[in-house]
Amino acid sequence: MIISNTMIKEFIILRPADFPYRLMSLVGYFYNDHHLMNFYHAAGMELMYEQQKICYAIDEDNFYQLLKLKNTQEPHEAKYNWLVLKGIFGMPPGIEAQLKIENEEVLSSEQKNFFKKLLPLHRMIERGDELAIHVENDFSILHHFKCNDVFRNNGAFLSTISVTYLGTYDHPYSIINLWFDEENKLMPMSLKNNHEHSEQF
Numbered sequence: 001m002i003i004s005n006t007m008i009k010e011f012i013i014l015r016p017a018d019f020p021y022r023l024m025s026l027v028g029y030f031y032n033d034h035h036l037m038n039f040y041h042a043a044g045m046e047l048m049y050e051q052q053k054i055c056y057a058i059d060e061d062n063f064y065q066l067l068k069l070k071n072t073q074e075p076h077e078a079k080y081n082w083l084v085l086k087g088i089f090g091m092p093p094g095i096e097a098q099l100k101i102e103n104e105e106v107l108s109s110e111q112k113n114f115f116k117k118l119l120p121l122h123r124m125i126e127r128g129d130e131l132a133i134h135v136e137n138d139f140s141i142l143h144h145f146k147c148n149d150v151f152r153n154n155g156a157f158l159s160t161i162s163v164t165y166l167g168t169y170d171h172p173y174s175i176i177n178l179w180f181d182e183e184n185k186l187m188p189m190s191l192k193n194n195h196e197h198s199e200q201f
Contacts, residue, residue: 007090
């Protein structure tokens with residue numbers, strides 16, 4: 001299978017659970033600031049999706065995407081209008097940035113000190129992206145953030161990611177389930193006995 005970003009070694013389709021795996025290739029690209037993904041099927045079908053949400057699980061070297069089908073004129077089943085993917089990076093983080101938490105008053109002093117450390121990233125965060133970060137020595141708690149803006153600096157200065165703190169969760173799937181609504185009726189991610197179907201793209 002083919003994907004344009006070689007930093008990503010694997011994609012796992014989480015929802016819908018029975019997505020047909022007769023794929024010839026998967027190509028991700030940008031068009032007019034839109035994140036798009038094309039799925040090419042052996043049956044001759046080409047489904048183009050646009051990224052609606054993304055959450056980077058910083059300590060786990062992976063990310064989760066919510067995709068919405070754009071070319072609905074292609075023959076397909078309605079349940080494939082939305083996808084949830086898990087992407088796994090194939091190399092260690094190569095970027096460092098600092099966090100600026102806009103509502104940091106909701107954090108304890110210990111948490112404030114932790115989040116002042118540099119953040120290792122595989123790719124630069126964009127406005128609207130979400131982050132899930134474990135606090136050191138406590139991997140049972142995920143801290144959830146949403147990016148408000150990115151201030152890119154060159155030379156000796158680090159980029160700064162302005163975020164809002166949204167809360168704590170015990171699993172990335174708890175965050176993903178927040179994405180499901182009346183329009184997107186995908187089945188919630190179960191925290192127990194969940195089977196991920198892996199596809200090497």
